[in-house]
Amino acid sequence: MCPKRFKVPSSIAQHIESGVCHKSSRAQVTAAAHALKFVPTISISRRIEGRTPRVVTYYATERAFNGTAYECYLCHRTFRTLRALNTHVSSPVHNANEFRCPKCKRKFKLISGFMQHIEREACGIARFQAVGDLTKGLIDLFKKRLTLS
């Protein structure tokens, strides 16, 4: 069992997505959240049932140096060190949006982002009955992951 304690569901999600003490990657957490199939749906991608999404890992090498700085080949932002560039490319910044708030249609790359959106009560989605089930479903999922690892 994970020794950490969490105040809000989104921090559990972020902790598991980080992969620090549980061998779950962001992609696995995302796939598991899609698999829960909530109504109204929060999934954007139309995935083939039962398939785990292809995990794309970006990794920059010395070749990213453009003469003055290390350049991200996806968004052309530049960084002073290769390490900084790699932190950038391995962050969710270039991942596609995976989830959408059924109420305000805001999009999120990670389920933790959507959970934070619910917690902030930004658009009133938190008042919907279905959201209680959603949060409960996600917490069950995360608890399972916390105990298994």
Ligand SMILES: [Zn+2]
């Ligand atoms: Zn942990």
Ligand SMILES: [Zn+2]
């Ligand atoms: Zn970039």
Ligand SMILES: [Zn+2]
């Ligand atoms: Zn919303």
